[in-house]
Amino acid sequence: MSLLSLVSKNGPSGFGYATTAEAVTEGLDLTGRHVLITGSNSGLGLEAARVLIQRGATVIGTARTVEKAREALAPLGGKTLPIALELGEPDSVRASVAAVRALGVPIDALIANAGIMALPNLEKLHGYEKQFFTNHVGHFLFVTGLLNQLAANGRVVILSSGAHKNAPAAGIELDNLSGERNYGAWKTYGQSKLANLLFARELSRRFAGTGKLANAVHPGVIATNLGRHMSSFERSTLLTVGPLFLKSVGEGAATEVWAAVHPGAALITGQYLQNCNVKESSALGKDMALAAKLWAATEEIVAKVGGAA
Numbered sequence: 414m415s416l417l418s419l420v421s422k423n424g425p426s427g428f429g430y431a432t433t434a435e436a437v438t439e440g441l442d443l444t445g446r447h448v449l450i451t452g453s454n455s456g457l458g459l460e461a462a463r464v465l466i467q468r469g470a471t472v473i474g475t476a477r478t479v480e481k482a483r484e485a486l487a488p489l490g491g492k493t494l495p496i497a498l499e500l501g502e503p504d505s506v507r508a509s510v511a512a513v514r515a516l517g518v519p520i521d522a523l524i525a526n527a528g529i530m531a532l533p534n535l536e537k538l539h540g541y542e543k544q545f546f547t548n549h550v551g552h553f554l555f556v557t558g559l560l561n562q563l564a565a566n567g568r569v570v571i572l573s574s575g576a577h578k579n580a581p582a583a584g585i586e587l588d589n590l591s592g593e594r595n596y597g598a599w600k601t602y603g604q605s606k607l608a609n610l611l612f613a614r615e616l617s618r619r620f621a622g623t624g625k626l627a628n629a630v631h632p633g634v635i636a637t638n639l640g641r642h643m644s645s646f647e648r649s650t651l652l653t654v655g656p657l658f659l660k661s662v663g664e665g666a667a668t669e670v671w672a673a674v675h676p677g678a679a680l681i682t683g684q685y686l687q688n689c690n691v692k693e694s695s696a697l698g699k700d701m702a703l704a705a706k707l708w709a710a711t712e713e714i715v716a717k718v719g720g721a722a
């Protein structure tokens with residue numbers, strides 16, 4: 414437990430920094446609910462799956478291959494439905510959408526949790542910078558493909574990050590989505606996480622009047638496999654100062670789980686959430702004109718890269 418976990422106070426929701434996914438779901442009976450989690454084989458996604466299953470939910474869990482999803486979910490017991498999803502491949506995303514639709518169940522919550530962080534050198538997918546494509550475009554294609562499958566009061570939860578504040582000055586460099594101009598590992602990760610936040614805000618705006626919700630989450634800073642691309646210097650610095658603020662995986666998964674299933678979050682939409690409460694984002698994270706431009710640009714990208722239906 415970090416120093417901050419020990420001294421932090423809970424916010425208006427009654428939960429806070431040190432709340433775990435187990436604590437936030439205590440007393441909830443989620444029997445009959447279907448929660449879809451991308452990246453359910455590792456880190457926060459795996460912990461969210463574990464706790465939601467413990468509370469009776471059926472978890473539709475994705476990993477890059479169905480075998481990987483099955484291997485991760487089987488030891489959790491309960492009701493699980495493993496699905497393959499490779500966010501970097503539009504064909505895989507569309508196949509995954511079809512596989513989820515074929516299950517024929519309403520999705521009560523969709524947690525777009527999978528992600529990659531801080532690739533040291535520019536890598537591209539289909540001509541676009543890889544973090545932007547994986548974290549944002551892949552999830553945009555996946556989530557928008559499943560909107561008809563969302564339950565009447567369905568909730569979409571998109572994992573963003575406090576790192577959205579590291580995005581470039583323009584927020585989303587719509588004229589540099591290849592990343593070829595001024596690539597920076599953290600800046601470009603920040604851009605992808607700002608895109609996640611703006612996607613949630615714009616989706617919420619489009620949901621108005623439907624009863625459906627969309628929110629973005631900063632989970633905190635947690636030592637997971639996400640740090641695999643960090644340099645050894647970055648990693649050792651994080652582990653040195655970590656005891657001050659690093660969350661446990663249980664604490665890290667709490668906000669996404671709260672947003673997905675807690676009755677206290679049933680009226681919250683279009684927000685940036687942290688520590689199981691609404692939190693201010695950067696100004697760019699509230700820029701709805703930018704959110705609309707990003708949505709239009711992403712639709713164009715999706716149309717261009719295709720992926721058989």
Ligand SMILES: NC(=O)c1ccc[n+]([C@@H]2O[C@H](COP(=O)([O-])OP(=O)(O)OC[C@H]3O[C@@H](n4cnc5c(N)ncnc54)[C@H](OP(=O)(O)O)[C@@H]3O)[C@@H](O)[C@H]2O)c1
Pocket residue numbers: 451452453454455456457458476477498499500501525526527528529530547572573574575631632633634635636637638639640
């Ligand atoms: N940990 C933190 O401190 C932190 C802070 C802020 C935000 N977040 C966000 O929280 C989310 C979860 O991160 P985590 O810490 O749990 O990281 P993690 O342990 O590395 O889990 C990430 C998950 O995403 C999957 N994934 C990566 N690339 C993918 C792709 N191309 N297609 C499909 N799935 C892919 C991974 O699959 P593989 O295992 O096969 O690679 C894994 O299941 C991310 O969106 C991250 O940006 C985390």
